[in-house]
Amino acid sequence: MSVVIVTDSSSRLPASLLDEHGILQVPLYLTTEDGTSYAEGVDDMPDDIITTPKVTTSGANLRDLQKTYAQAWELSDGDGVVAVHMSRRLSGTWSAARLAAENMDGQVRVVDSRSVGLSVGLTTMAAVQAAEKGADRDGAYEAAVRAAATAESMICVQALDNLRSSGRISAASHMLGSALAIKPILHMADGILTLRERHRTSTKAIAKMLDAAVELAEDEPVTVGIQHCRNPELAESVLEQAVERIEKVTSTIVVDLGAVLGTHVGPGAVGITLGHGLDPLS
Incomplete structure (x- = not known):
């Protein structure tokens, strides 16, 4: 197995690309005024949630990140994990990702994509393509960093x-x-x-x-x-x-x-x- 790439649902990569390249994704969350929480890409959401007043959003949580990183590490057969997430200046996702990675004994490298949306997705694909060409964990990480810098x-x-x-x-x-x-x-x-x-x-x-x-x-x-x-x-x-x-x-x-x-x-x-x-x- 090669390096496994993880991202979050802000990347907007379609399910076909996630499945084809074995990319693991952690959800971002929405919460309505009555306290109902929805995990993006996991839960079915009301059609009008975007225009519903007082809906709040939150980044990927530590529990989901830890679980997904552990799964990715196992799938990599020891080759390592590169996690590409939305800008640290827009969300707490990156900070949570760093905490999750600290518990993985150096098995996970976290990339700040410095962006949000499809730019995160293309940065993720840069890491994927590098890994599929045989790059090790650090090589895939560097490919993602370069992509983030030029997107x-x-x-x-x-x-x-x-x-x-x-x-x-x-x-x-x-x-x-x-x-x-x-x-x-x-x-x-x-x-x-x-x-x-x-x-x-x-x-x-x-x-x-x-x-x-x-x-x-x-x-x-x-x-x-x-x-x-x-x-x-x-x-x-x-x-x-x-x-x-x-x-x-x-x-x-x-x-x-x-x-x-x-x-x-x-x-x-x-x-x-x-x-x-x-x-x-x-």
């Missing part, structure tokens, strides 16, 4: 209410303004979501996001990922435009942001993630 991630948000209540954007949030018509483009910078641009219309914001993606691709081979919150038609349109304009696209992937991340960005959000140095996704 680019942006998202256009359709409404501001979820952002304002989420507390997951930087101090630049005051620049969003009060007008509901503002359509911000957010991006990951130093492990946090921050404001890149703001526009009056969704059409303009998406056009500017595409312009930025083309520039960031730099004529290098890239994996293009599109993530959305209950907006599949727009996601497919953005993907089509990105593929037409970005010169060297090695593979593409479109995913829904899911309930936990969707609670923070709100319905309608659409984003682009660029992954550098990845082999085509299978």
